[in-house]
Amino acid sequence: MAEQARAVGSLPVANVQALAEACNAGVDGDQQVPERYLSKDPSTDEVVAGDDSACAIPVIDLHMLQDPQASEECAKLASACLNWGFFQLINHGLPEEVIGNLVNDVVEFFKQPLEDKKECAQQADSLEGYGQAFVVSEDQKLDWADMLYLQVHPSESKDPRFWPTRPASFRHSVDVYSSEARELAYRLLEFMAKAVGADPMSLRGMFEGQTQGIRVNYYPPCRQAADRVLGLTAHTDACGLTLLLQMNHDVQGLQVKKDGKWFAVQALEGAFIVNVGDVLEIISNGKFRSVEHRAVIHPAKERISVALFHYPCQNMVVGPLPEFMKGDKVLYNSTNYQDFLKQYFTAKLDGRKHLQRLKLEQ
Numbered sequence: 028m029a030e031q032a033r034a035v036g037s038l039p040v041a042n043v044q045a046l047a048e049a050c051n052a053g054v055d056g057d058q059q060v061p062e063r064y065l066s067k068d069p070s071t072d073e074v075v076a077g078d079d080s081a082c083a084i085p086v087i088d089l090h091m092l093q094d095p096q097a098s099e100e101c102a103k104l105a106s107a108c109l110n111w112g113f114f115q116l117i118n119h120g121l122p123e124e125v126i127g128n129l130v131n132d133v134v135e136f137f138k139q140p141l142e143d144k145k146e147c148a149q150q151a152d153s154l155e156g157y158g159q160a161f162v163v164s165e166d167q168k169l170d171w172a173d174m175l176y177l178q179v180h181p182s183e184s185k186d187p188r189f190w191p192t193r194p195a196s197f198r199h200s201v202d203v204y205s206s207e208a209r210e211l212a213y214r215l216l217e218f219m220a221k222a223v224g225a226d227p228m229s230l231r232g233m234f235e236g237q238t239q240g241i242r243v244n245y246y247p248p249c250r251q252a253a254d255r256v257l258g259l260t261a262h263t264d265a266c267g268l269t270l271l272l273q274m275n276h277d278v279q280g281l282q283v284k285k286d287g288k289w290f291a292v293q294a295l296e297g298a299f300i301v302n303v304g305d306v307l308e309i310i311s312n313g314k315f316r317s318v319e320h321r322a323v324i325h326p327a328k329e330r331i332s333v334a335l336f337h338y339p340c341q342n343m344v345v346g347p348l349p350e351f352m353k354g355d356k357v358l359y360n361s362t363n364y365q366d367f368l369k370q371y372f373t374a375k376l377d378g379r380k381h382l383q384r385l386k387l388e389q
């Protein structure tokens with residue numbers, strides 16, 4: 028992402044927060060939701076409701092993972108990463124104050140007038156900044172959301188052009204939050220490796236100190252057509268591991284694909300939603316799965332989420348690690364990381380297709 032974020036730009040499109048305000052205001056017959064946002068056909072979607080705990084993504088307790096006696100939690104982690112590619116993490120130890128400061132500053136950022144937010148607008152040569160991601164053609168369907176993407180680590184990769192100066196504490200809140208969350212991601216990578224019998228340091232060593240990016244997603248409500256728009260089109264994450272914080276936990280939006288159906292996620296207050304990215308699926312030779320997910324829109328309520336993406340070492344070869352095979356058949360081709368990213372971005376978010384290409388015939 029470090030290089031790629033600078034090489035791939037997005038075509039400028041309307042600000043969705045402002046468009047939503049116009050469409051949601053007043054009576055029908057005012058501004059209509061433009062056709063380009065109507066990307067979803069509700070009649071063909073099978074969605075499993077998020078309030079049924081029997082069908083929910085697994086919940087993993089970090090306290091229990093750390094207890095050397097509690098091997099069941101480790102087995103649950105391995106099963107979550109294989110069968111869902113997603114889990115919610117509780118008792119993660121990230122200070123409430125650190126999360127609270129981030130949440131307040133993100134909310135304040137989006138409350139500003141459009142002109143002020145545009146001070147950190149995306150530029151033609153970059154994915155960083157405030158705008159939309161991966162718009163590459165004039166007739167492509169568009170997401171009902173705005174986002175702010177920033178590279179947060181290593182510190183020399185930060186581009187101050189895109190970092191909000193208001194609220195004044197924004198930069199500090201993001202720095203503190205992302206560095207705490209980074210440590211947590213490294214701890215999780217250790218547990219994930221251990222959970223499938225690999226050396227706990229094998230994954231940590233590939234990710235520690237490498238690129239971390241933050242993506243703040245703002246999903247405005249859509250009164251006219253909530254079931255026809257998508258906040259974030261179905262995709263897999265290119266990175267190794269994503270830590271997602273959903274701010275208004277009572278508004279459902281994230282959906283995860285399993286066995287051909289979409290499962291709505293009911294976010295637990297204060298928990299992280301963690302998911303496996305493409306790089307980890309390949310490195311683990313399929314023991315962890317990078318799963319398609321998307322975000323849907325509420326008719327009356329906004330939703331904000333913050334995703335932290337953890338990328339591996341820039342010059343690594345992305346391929347199954349011997350540590351994860353131990354005699355198993357090799358399921359994926361290896362490719363160098365820069366080519367891997369190029370292919371992912373060429374497939375325009377369609378990471379799953381990209382993964383299929385790397386997957387060897389069985």
Ligand SMILES: O=C(O)CCC(=O)C(=O)O
Pocket residue numbers: 242244259264271273280281320321322332334
């Ligand atoms: O907003 C969400 O719940 C999902 C966000 C996401 O998948 C992403 O930013 O990659």
Ligand SMILES: [Fe+2]
Pocket residue numbers: 262263264320334
């Ligand atoms: Fe994602």
